[in-house]
Amino acid sequence: MTSGHEHAAPERGAILSPRVLLIEDDDSIAAEVVEELTIRGYEVTRASTGIEGLDHACTGQFDLMIVDRMLPELDGLTVIESVRAQRINIPVLVLSALSAVDDRVSGLKAGGDDYLTKPFAMEELAARLEALLRRPTDSRVTTLRVGPLEMDLIDRKVFRSGQEIELLPREFRLLEYMMRRPDTVLTRTMLLEDVWNYRFVPQTNLVDVHIGKLRRKIDQPGEPPLIHSIRGAGFSLRVPT
Amino acid sequence: MSRPDLRLSELFRADLFRTVTFRLTLAFVVAIIAGMALQFGLVYGQMNGYEQQRSTDLLQREAALLVRETPAQLEYEVRERSKTDLRVILNGAALFDMSRNLIAGDIKKWPVGLEVSPRTQRLWDAPPGDTPYEMRYLAVEVEGVQGNRDRILVLARSLHMANELRYITKRAALMSVVPVVAFALMAGIFLSHRALRRVKEMHEAIDRIMDGDLHERLPAGRERDDIERLAVSVNRMLDRLEHLLDEIRDVGNDIAHDLRTPLARVKARLERVSAITNDPTALHGAIERATQDLEQCFSVITALLRIGEIENGRRRAGFAMLDLRELLVGVVDLYEPIAETQDVLLRIAESNRPVPLFGDKDLLNEVLVNLVDNAIKFTPAPGSVDLSVGQEPNGASWLRVADTGIGIAEEERRAVMGRFYRSDKSRHVPGSGLGLSLVSAILRLHGASLEIGAARTNHALPGAVFTIHFPVAATA
Numbered sequence: 001m002t003s004g005h006e007h008a009a010p011e012r013g014a015i016l017s018p019r020v021l022l023i024e025d026d027d028s029i030a031a032e033v034v035e036e037l038t039i040r041g042y043e044v045t046r047a048s049t050g051i052e053g054l055d056h057a058c059t060g061q062f063d064l065m066i067v068d069r070m071l072p073e074l075d076g077l078t079v080i081e082s083v084r085a086q087r088i089n090i091p092v093l094v095l096s097a098l099s100a101v102d103d104r105v106s107g108l109k110a111g112g113d114d115y116l117t118k119p120f121a122m123e124e125l126a127a128r129l130e131a132l133l134r135r136p137t138d139s140r141v142t143t144l145r146v147g148p149l150e151m152d153l154i155d156r157k158v159f160r161s162g163q164e165i166e167l168l169p170r171e172f173r174l175l176e177y178m179m180r181r182p183d184t185v186l187t188r189t190m191l192l193e194d195v196w197n198y199r200f201v202p203q204t205n206l207v208d209v210h211i212g213k214l215r216r217k218i219d220q221p222g223e224p225p226l227i228h229s230i231r232g233a234g235f236s237l238r239v240p241t
Numbered sequence: 242m243s244r245p246d247l248r249l250s251e252l253f254r255a256d257l258f259r260t261v262t263f264r265l266t267l268a269f270v271v272a273i274i275a276g277m278a279l280q281f282g283l284v285y286g287q288m289n290g291y292e293q294q295r296s297t298d299l300l301q302r303e304a305a306l307l308v309r310e311t312p313a314q315l316e317y318e319v320r321e322r323s324k325t326d327l328r329v330i331l332n333g334a335a336l337f338d339m340s341r342n343l344i345a346g347d348i349k350k351w352p353v354g355l356e357v358s359p360r361t362q363r364l365w366d367a368p369p370g371d372t373p374y375e376m377r378y379l380a381v382e383v384e385g386v387q388g389n390r391d392r393i394l395v396l397a398r399s400l401h402m403a404n405e406l407r408y409i410t411k412r413a414a415l416m417s418v419v420p421v422v423a424f425a426l427m428a429g430i431f432l433s434h435r436a437l438r439r440v441k442e443m444h445e446a447i448d449r450i451m452d453g454d455l456h457e458r459l460p461a462g463r464e465r466d467d468i469e470r471l472a473v474s475v476n477r478m479l480d481r482l483e484h485l486l487d488e489i490r491d492v493g494n495d496i497a498h499d500l501r502t503p504l505a506r507v508k509a510r511l512e513r514v515s516a517i518t519n520d521p522t523a524l525h526g527a528i529e530r531a532t533q534d535l536e537q538c539f540s541v542i543t544a545l546l547r548i549g550e551i552e553n554g555r556r557r558a559g560f561a562m563l564d565l566r567e568l569l570v571g572v573v574d575l576y577e578p579i580a581e582t583q584d585v586l587l588r589i590a591e592s593n594r595p596v597p598l599f600g601d602k603d604l605l606n607e608v609l610v611n612l613v614d615n616a617i618k619f620t621p622a623p624g625s626v627d628l629s630v631g632q633e634p635n636g637a638s639w640l641r642v643a644d645t646g647i648g649i650a651e652e653e654r655r656a657v658m659g660r661f662y663r664s665d666k667s668r669h670v671p672g673s674g675l676g677l678s679l680v681s682a683i684l685r686l687h688g689a690s691l692e693i694g695a696a697r698t699n700h701a702l703p704g705a706v707f708t709i710h711f712p713v714a715a716t717a
Contacts (some may be wrong), residue, residue: 121539170574196575199603200547202610209579231525232532 018063018133022046023053023079024095025071029118033066036122037129050074057083062090064132066125069096069107077110084111091132095120123233127185134184144179147226147239149218151179160218170195171214178227178237187234211235262436266429270422277421281414285407292403293377297361299330300379300396307394312386315394320345332376333397336383341393348395355380357393363400375400439468455483499541503534510534544675551604551682559603565596565630565640572609573628576617584622587613590629596638598711604683611676612642612707619705620646638711643696648703654693688712 020042024030027048034044045060047053050071057065057079065083069076080092094112107115114128144151148161156172158165167175177195178186188207192198211227219225224240307315315336318325322334335346343349352364357380367373376397385391442460449457458479461472510531517524569589580587598605616626624645632638649657657677684691689711696704 119539119542196571198575198606198610200607200610202614206575206579209582213578231529 017041017043018129019043019045019061020129021053021056021060021062021065023048023050023056023066023071023076024068025049026068032122033125036126040126042129048072050076050079054079054082057088058086064090064129065092066129067092067094067112069094077106080111091135093125093128093132123185124187124189127187127190127233131181131184131186131190134181144176146179146182146237149175149179149226149237151176160220160223165217167214167217170210171217174210174214175218178235182237182239185230185233185236190234207235263429263433266425266433269429270425273421273425274418277414277418281410285410288406288410289403292406296377296398296400296402300361300377300398301359303330304379304381304394304396307396308381308383312384312392315383316345319394322347330398331396332399333395335395337393337395338385339391339393344392346395348397352376352378352395352397355395357382375404436468443472450479455479455486496541496545500538503537507531507534541675544679548675548679548682551679551686559601560599561602562597562599563602563605565598565605565638566592568602568605568609569628569630569640571606572613575610576613580617580626583617583620584624585617585620586623586625587617588625588627590627592630594632596630596632596640598638599714600687600711601683604686608680608683608709609640609642611680615676616642616644616646616705616707620644621702624702635713637713640709640711641706643704643706645696645702645704648695648705649693651695657693684709688714 018041020037022030022033022037022044024033024046025048030046030048034046037044045056045062047056051073053067053071054074056062065080067076067080071079076094076096080094083092091113092111094107094110094115095118096107096115097118113132116125116128142153144153150159152158153176158167158172158175174191174195177191191207191210192200192202211229215225215227218227226237226239228236228238230236307318310318319334319336322328322331333346333348335348336344337351338344341351343351352366354364355362355378359381361377361379363375363377365373365375376399378395378397380393380395382390383392383394439460446457446459458476459472461469461476510527514524514527514531517527566589573587573589577587613626613628620626626642626644629641629643630638681691689709692708692710694706694708696706
């Protein structure tokens with residue numbers, strides 16, 4: 001996943017038209033998600049109750065599941081636990097109207113891989129799914145490479161085309177997170193949650209400032225830029241073709 | 242409107258016997274009866290005891306006098322008892338020989354069970370064809386005509402005084418219980434009626450409030466009794482509720498206003514966009530700006546939902562022990578770049594001891610981020626934002642965010658924590674206006690208080706100092 005060839009992959013990652021199981025009882029939200037994901041090239045199956053969703057999850061072949069926490073007949077967390085008990089290890093994104101920390105924790109404990117609070121932006125949902133489908137690089141790797149960028153995780157050093165770049169610890173953390181997920185759209189919320197461990201979005205354009213500082217160090221004038229802003233969504237580390 | 246009235250009056254009549262006052266009265270009546278029984282019992286006991294003692298004393302004193310007399314004189318005395326003063330004191334006197342045969346006197350037969358003893362004895366006598374009666378006897382040996390002690394003097398006194406006493410007390414108790422109980426019941430009914438009338442007035446006031454008259458209050462006069470105090474408390478609660486309702490109404494207006502402005506801009510932009518047909522760059526730019534305006538709307542809604550969640554949830558599930566110092570380090574790491582770009586120095590005062598606190602890390606981070614975000618926004622360059630934490634000698638932790646910015650006027654310090662408050666000075670700074678109300682909601686969850694002050698006086702930039710005082714219990 002870290003090879004320099006990665007940039008040649010299509011935008012939605014290695015799996016062409018990934019199959020998504022959406023378990024959501026709210027018809028209007030479900031319709032919106034189905035429409036959005038279909039446009040983005042996903043093949044979506046929708047279930048409106050927990051039992052129905054569990055049936056689909058156990059019989060069908062899916063690459064990913066989106067599960068609402070509050071479901072009729074069978075609670076979302078129970079669905080996830082049952083699915084996990086059957087050794088079905090596809091990534092699960094939990095949707096919930098509650099954002100309190102303990103709900104988030106219980107969602108992830110039950111076997112969810114990521115958690116999204118309603119109401120959410122479609123861009124955010126799409127970015128999360130994309131990130132879930134491309135599992136980040138194995139944490140045992142000691143060197144990350146994306147195009148001309150190379151990161152030595154042991155000596156905490158970063159090179160671009162062999163030239164060392166001095167980074168502050170927080171810039172290093174941010175770049176490491178991005179290099180583990182190349183060609184993936186990373187939203188501001190994802191960065192705040194995963195790099196800084198903050199569970200909320202401040203109103204100031206904080207992430208943009210951090211990215212701006214990092215970008216000035218990584219992309220020197222005259223070099224092809226690696227850090228891209230994705231309009232309306234977030235940022236992406238990508239080697240230009 | 243007529244139905245609840247009808248129900249209320251029916252309720253009123255049926256409820257007289259169910260009022261607390263009336264039930265208390267009944268309990269009180271029972272207590273009075275018990276008290277009277279006890280009182281009369283004690284009085285009777287005392288008097289009876291006294292009477293018994295008196296008759297014993299009389300018998301013994303009389304016996305002592307008679308024993309000293311000569312046998313002949315004694316015999317005469319006993320025989321003629323009914324004609325002397327002795328008849329007042331004694332109801333019976335007789336002389337018996339050692340084989341219990343009558344020599345003289347009016348006790349015709351040796352009473353069954355009587356023993357010769359210096360102590361008096363109570364015995365029942367049952368003459369044939371007559372009702373049995375109780376007498377107190379005393380039997381002592383006296384000198385006979387032969388000069389040795391071969392005679393027995395028996396003295397008797399009836400217990401009719403004691404019996405009469407019992408009869409009198411019983412009668413007195415029964416006679417007095419009726420008027421006392423009647424009086425207590427009357428008083429109870431009167432008091433219950435009064436209480437019920439006041440409760441009825443309150444019911445009516447509550448009905449009016451429920452019908453929507455939120456300015457109505459429960460009648461609370463000058464009597465400082467329980468019901469009065471309750472009414473005062475309820476009125477205070479109503480004041481608070483009315484205030485909250487007003488606030489919500491204001492907030493509703495504010496929300497509408499805060500959302501209307503950006504939405505109007507979005508509408509205008511999109512209308513203009515529809516006219517652009519040939520310039521993709523202009524089109525994109527316009528859509529981008531419209532999206533940003535929508536983002537502003539979203540941030541307002543998200544912040545409101547968040548406050549609601551924190552205030553309604555009151556959940557402490559995320560509470561754990563944490564070090565306040567670490568929170569400061571984290572927020573400085575996040576905010577340093579933006580502070581640098583605005584030429585504001587963001588720094589932490591050196592402290593070498595951890596500041597432990599039992600709290601929700603994510604929520605406290607949100608508090609800190611809001612305060613630091615504000616501090617940086619309202620501090621013109623060049624300036625500084627200083628963060629510090631510490632612990633009072635009593636164990637209470639505190640956290641302070643001090644800036645060198647425009648500060649908050651004293652009269653505005655309370656208002657800034659209300660929803661949507663934007664100081665006139667801050668109109669140009671973007672934000673939802675909900676940051677500090679979010680902060681105070683989170684602090685309330687932690688039992689902490691927020692104090693707002695100024696960093697320096699007599700200065701164009703007085704600076705704002707936000708100090709959070711955590712309760713002592715939050716440290717342990």
